[in-house]
Amino acid sequence: MSFINYSSREINCKIVYYGPGLCGKTTNLNSIYNRTSQDLKGKLISLATETERTLFFDFLPLTLGDIRGFKIRLHLYTVPGQIFYAASRKLILKGVDGVVFVADSQIDRMEANLESLDDLKINLGEQGYELEKLPFSIQYNKRDLPHVLSIIDMNRMLNHRNVPWFEGVAIKGVGVFETLRSVAKQVLIELKKQY
């Protein structure tokens, strides 16, 4: 649920990047950070292990613009994808306004994608959310690699609701802003319904 601060006239919306380990969530945030002008972004905070795996989360605040005199800020988070950080993933989903699922397109990662999508649904459910009712976009990442599934197969396995999806090569910035724009647009539509 977006957080409205009436005194500073700001609305903060929380967008969480979810997906299996090494699918490219942190790379998405880095890419957004590197391609956003200084005046629109805050500090990118990353808590990573020595091998650059996300330990707790990454966080990036972005300013989107003004709506009816309120400054709209997006707070982007990534979860740690590794199985054993389940508690962090649950915590980071608290108060979520929109979700990006980053899938790894490699054939041998489909199992991990499916597991992560299930994990997302369960964790949301525990907090009284339903993925079906949240702003949601999917990114099929790592399209540059050789052994990837077709988009038709990926959609068939991961996108039953037919939500907006994008092909990504996050290390090159491909599809990154398209994905962010898509989920942000859905979040703003929800926001306008509420206020």
Ligand SMILES: Nc1nc2c(ncn2[C@@H]2O[C@H](COP(=O)(O)OP(=O)(O)OP(=O)(O)O)[C@@H](O)[C@H]2O)c(=O)[nH]1
């Ligand atoms: N070839 C290729 N590599 C990518 C792409 N996106 C990310 N990577 C690489 O995949 C590895 C993992 O990327 P991260 O962004 O750290 O993955 P993550 O999803 O944050 O992983 P966790 O934090 O462990 O959950 C890194 O070596 C990235 O450079 C891509 O589109 N293509």
Ligand SMILES: [Mg+2]
């Ligand atoms: Mg990460």
